[in-house]
Amino acid sequence: MKTIYAVFDRKTNSCALCKEAVNIEEFQRWFATVFLRDSSMFALYPQDYDIYSLCTFDDDNMTIPEHFPPRLICSVDELFSIFKLPRPTSAQSGE
Numbered sequence: 001m002k003t004i005y006a007v008f009d010r011k012t013n014s015c016a017l018c019k020e021a022v023n024i025e026e027f028q029r030w031f032a033t034v035f036l037r038d039s040s041m042f043a044l045y046p047q048d049y050d051i052y053s054l055c056t057f058d059d060d061n062m063t064i065p066e067h068f069p070p071r072l073i074c075s076v077d078e079l080f081s082i083f084k085l086p087r088p089t090s091a092q093s094g095e
Contacts, residue, residue: 004054004064007031007076011048020057024073027051032079038088046077046087 005027007017021027031051035042042049052070057063080087 002057002059003027004057005073006052006054006070007042008050008052008070009048010050011045016042016049018054020059024051024053028074028079028082031076032083032085036076036079036083036085042076043088046080047075049076050074051076 002020002022003024004018004020005024006015008014009016019027019030021030028051031042036046037043051073053073054070055064055067058065074082079085
């Protein structure tokens with residue numbers, strides 16, 4: 001059984017990314033490793049994004065056995081503290 005997580009973009013009011021993981025720790029570790037880099041939009045504007053748990057997913061049978069409202073887990077901004085990552089310097093175009 002896995003959980004499907006989504007990264008919600010508060011600026012555009014849309015889902016920026018969905019991914020399944022065994023638990024939130026696995027998702028956070030994967031997300032921090034892949035996306036919290038200097039040039040990533042998630043790293044440059046972490047205050048614009050939140051991580052939500054959407055539903056459980058039975059990966060053996062390819063089914064979603066239960067539905068529940070999306071649940072806020074944390075902001076992307078909080079991942080810098082959780083993983084003790086350095087924050088990138090803002091590199092706005094034209095600066």
